Each structure stands twice: as C-alpha cells, then as structure tokens.
Amino acid sequence: MDFSLTEEQQLLQDSINQFIEREYTFDDRKKFLDSEKGFNEENWKTFGSLGWLGMPFSEDDGGYNGGPVDVMVIMENLGKGLIVEPYVPSILLSGKILADLGSDDQKSNYLHPMISGEKIISFAYIEPQSRFNLSDCLTKATVSDDGYVLDGYKALVHNASASDTLIVSARTSGNQCDEKGISLFLVDANANGVSLRNYSTIDGGKASELTLENVTVSKDSLLGEIDEGFSTIDNAIDLATLGICAEAVGIMGKMNEMTLEYTKTREQFEQKLSQFQALQHRMVDNFMHYEQSKSLLVMCAAKMNDNTEDKKKALASLKYQIGLSGKHIGEESIQLHGGMGVTDEMHIGHYFKRLTTIRTLYGNSDYHLSNYASL
C-alpha cells in the first residue's frame, strides 16, 4: 500500500496553491463573485492552459489521462482557496457525460472547447420533487419529425447563465422514477422556449431555475442511446461527489487552520483563547474530524475504479462522513471565532457557507447512509 502522491501530483498541488496565493486573494474573489457570470473567465482559461480542466479526460478526448486521485488533488486544493470557477458542474459533470456518450462531432464541438477553457456547459438534472433521486425525472422529451420536443422544469442548474449550451435529462419512456427511459440532450441555451431564472446561491455561486416549453432540438442533440442515460448520469454524479468531498476536505483543513490562528491571537480574561482547555479539546475534535474525513477521501479515491459495489460503498461512506464532519467543523469553527465568526468580513463564514451547501449537494448524510445500508 502506498499513500504518497506522485511527483506530478505534487507539482499539480503546488501550482494550484501558487495560483491561489498570487491570483485569488479574498478581495479578488469578491470581485469575481460580483461580476455578471459570478466567476472570472480569465481564470478559467488559465485553468485550461495549466491542464487542470483536461485532467480527467483521456488523451483521445484531448485530456491528460488523470485518474480519481488527480481529481482529488485538484479539488482539495481548489477548496482551500474557495475557488468559485465551475470545475465541478462543468468539468466533472458535463465533461464526464460528454466524454462517456459524445459522438466525435459532439466531442469536438463541446468537449474540446470546454477543456481549453472557452466553453462552459451546465448539466440540468435536478427537479423540484426529485430531491436526491437521480432517476426521478418528469421533464419529457417527445419524438417529433426532425428531432425531439422538450417540456419541463429543472431546478438549481449551476452556472447556467454562463453556459451557451446545457445538457438536459428528460424522460423518453417509462414512469416518473424508472431508471430506464431517461435520455440526455444538448440544448442551446438561447433556443426558443428555454427560459432561465438566474440567482446567486448562498455559497457565492450562480444557479438558475430552467423552464423548457416546447423546446425543439435536432436528432443529433441526443447524447448516446435513447432511454439509456441513467448510468451515465449516475457515474458522473459519482465523480462529482468525489470532487466536492475533496473540496470539503480542503475547506475543513483551512477552517481548522484559521480557527487555530484566531484563538492564538484573540485574548480574553488576560489569556489567549488557545490556552483554555475547554477550547483546546474542541479544536482537537475538529482535527480528528478532519483526519477521519481525509482518510475516507483517500480510500474512496483509491476505490473509484473498483467494482461498482466497492466504489458505491466507499462513496456512501465518504459523503456520509463529509456531511457529519462538515457540520461539526463548520459550526464549531464559527463558535470558536465568537461574534467575529458571524460577520461577513471574516473569511471563516464564507468557507462555512460553501461547506454547508456541500453537505446537501449530491445527497446529504441520511441519503448516503441509507445507500450504504442498501449495499
């Protein structure tokens, strides 16, 4: 067994940390958040030229053949910097779907420009009633003369307002929650009948509610086989889950660091907060939560290419733990910062908000615990 990173992975880690240090101060970040797209397009191109965007894709697809451990390294370090550029929704979700199902034409039109940083593609699959169930899909696609007609409503489509193209899941046969009968379509964001209600999310991101009314798409907008989209969605969500868990581990490590630093500085009753044993023990518990989360992250990254059951079990364990430890470290960090912890000015609260949304994203602890039980 070997837990060490390769030299390339260490270099990758260093380059991300250098980028954050030089280009991504909290003031920079605030400017990016306040911009129309909610992130910085120059950064996105930089990610492309540094090879981060192409990491999870094969060389044939124009990528760098990276594996789950590389994804872990990227996301853990992006997490430390609280990066808002849409790596998970665009690369790990839409990119993964395009790589799995895209025809040569679809790849060269969508995947390649995405890898080079010129294109953002969002994935619309959540519906108001679906909660965490990936096979719950009411949005319908019916066959028409020259393609398909889409009708329905999608919730929380991350970064849709920055996307020219969306990938939309729609039911082409079967009942509301059947796995079979879900198909995936490329939809032009400016097509007739597509309307977006854009909003900011609490963690500094951007998302949209998407309404599809009689939206006509051509036959070659279909990704892969008709009715057979589910397993691809499931795989993409698995990779994205690993990604956000790594991001969460990066965030938790950073929050522990900031909390320690704060308690070593702040004085009350003529001593540093860090000298109070009651607080020391709580910071030790935060540290142990971090270590436990990191352990399952590493285990899960190593098992992503194992058989389905082992991989699913590892993912369920990891996301359950992230939910649990994310709540613990998040809430404790705010408490240990005292009143300052609830001010917008301090960085800790911004990390807390992202960590809190990650707890729900792709299924909360209860959902993953029940997945674990069913395996």
Add this chain to the structure above:
Amino acid sequence: MNLSFSKEDQEFQQEVRSFIEQNYPSEIKEKQDQGIPLSKEDTVKWHKILNDKGWLAVNWPEELGGTGWTITQKHIFQNELAAANTPTLMPFGVNMCGPVIYTFGSDEQKEFHLPKILNGDIWWCQGYSEPGSGSDLASLKTKAEKKGDVYVVNGAKTWTTLAQHADWIFCLVRTDGSGKKQEGISFLLIDMKTPGVEVKPIITIDGTHEVNMVYFDNVEVPVTNLVGEEGFGWSIAKFLLAHERTGIAGIPSLKRELDRLRDITTQIQVGEGSLKDDAMFMSKLDRLEIKLTAAEYTELRTLAAMSAGGHPGPESSILKILGTDLQQELSDLFVEAVGYYAHPFMTEEDLASNESRIGPDFAAPVMPHYLNYRKVSIYGGSNEIQRNVIAKAVLGL
C-alpha cells in the same frame, strides 16, 4: 497512491491464514468463540506458538527476533489474527518492556530479559499508576532509595493488570524528590518474588479480577535493574506511551466484532422477524462501521507516515481516542442488541462452566464486557490526556 495489495502481499496473507488454520489450538479457539475467559496457560501456549514461528515480536528490529515486515504485511497479519479470533497477547512484555530494554537497557539486561520475553517464560506487568497519581502520572511517590548495591523500594502501584500472574514488574519510581517532578523518576525492573512485594486484587464493576494493587515494603532491588540513568524514567515513559497508543486502537478486532454483531442481529427474534429488520438499530451499526473504516485508514495513513519518518508520534493519540470510542460504542450496541438478556449476571465461573447459559449463548458476556470496557477511555493515558497531548504536540497550543 495505490492502496491495493500486491501479489506478494496476497501470498503473504494466504501464508498467514494457513498458518493460523494449522496451528491455532482448537480448545483455545472454542473458548474464544464462546466468550469463555482464557487461563494464563492458554495465552502462554499461543504466545509460544507464534514465537516458535518467529511471528511474535512483529515490531522488533530484525536482528533481535523481529520480522522486518512492511507496514502492509503487519496490517495483514494483525487482521488475520483478529479475524480468526486468536487470543490477545499481553502487551507488557513484547510491546512495552521489550522495546524499552533493547532501546535503553544494559547488555546484561538485554541478554537476560529479551529471550525470556520472546519465549514467554517471564510475564510482565506494568507499575505506573498510584493511588494518588492517575492522569498526573509524574506526581508518583513510590520511592527507591539507593543503599549500596540495591534500591530500597517503598510505595504502592494500582490498576496493575494481571499482576496476579506476573513474574516481573517494570516500575516508575522516584529516586529524587528535590527538583522538577518529572526529573526525579527512574525506570526499575523488579522481580515479583522479591520479599516485600504484595499483590491484592481489585474487583471491577463487571465482577472480574483483572487489576490489582501492588505494595512494596522495603523491597530490595539490585541497582543493575535500573534501566538507563537515574532520572531518565520519564523519557522512557513517554517513549512507551507512544508505543502503547498505536496498538491500543484494536481496529482488526473491532472489525471482527462488528461482523459478529451483524450476524447476531439475524439470530435475535423480534416478532415475526429479527433485529436485522429494525432500521433504527441497523443504522447505528452502519454509522459505527463507517467510523471504523475511517479509523482504519487513519491508522494506515499514520503507519505509512511513521515508516517514512521513524517513531510513532503524537498522532498515535488520535488512534487511541478513535479506537477506544469505537470499542465503547460497539460494546454498548451489543448490550442494546440482546435486550433483556443483558441483565442476568454471569460471573467468569458461570461463563466457563458446562451448565447452559441463561438466554442465548452470545448474550452472556455482553454486559460484563460493556462494563469492563469503561476502562478503555481511562487507561493508557485517559482520552482527556490524549487531547491535551494532541493540542500541545500537533496543534501547537
């Protein structure tokens, strides 16, 4: 990063497995599987079997009888032993006193003691805690006064595990009361047969005799039994505590016991079904299993870091806390699982007798175990002390 076993590791696993199959005495296995307490002879027998194979002192340097195994091999070995439910060996000789002697001892001490630790001829116990010195170990008062070529020892040690079976005891004693309390402590090896040593049982809340008081009344100990210099005892104690904490997590046994509890849930009838259908109970089991998996990988990460950087450090305190939390939580889930049949009071004698047990066989040891395991968050440096260690040494507070 690659966490799977190599072909060599898999072959090693097979080798360990078949060794256990062929050499684990059936009469001991039967007792273990039924939760019947083992005699000293049972434990010594298994100790000698492992030593004859050269697989006892896994962590010792190879030239002294260690194995030279990689971390992965040690991990596999411990897992296989635990999965087969082989006896837990007393750590005091092989894991504690042995490393102290080969690291700090004189040539005479090495020559006399190391072979006897390996072959199981000498049973060790540990003389650390005192009635007035628990978590504040450095405040210990047992006095050793140098008179000619002996130390005269007076005082009392407590919580001494299995002292009733022990041949020798390693003790922290005070050789100097003048300076800083840590500086006047020395590490002394004492033959339990020396006149003036007296062992008195302490009965614990599970009704068993596991720990003792050990009294020293003008006990004369040759000065050659001092390990290291006078006043060096506290450094040795710290060295030992780090060693003690790594194994203390007991992760391989936890895995076996958790699997056993899963199996038991199918045997406990609830209405027309079994406890396995109780989603609330099973969910607690699943949560525990995930925590255990995380702890297992935390241990592996710690061991990997250790093999790169030498001795176990303060990180082992994390494992002590995690492991003992899990041990206590699991012991509580067993109690919860068996319901009312945790209530009949079964003594060690009842468990060992041929008479049929009250309630299912698996239920009888459950409550004594739960009660006995209150100790794990207290011994080896209480979990509060471990948090102090982490706060200071890892977090820099």
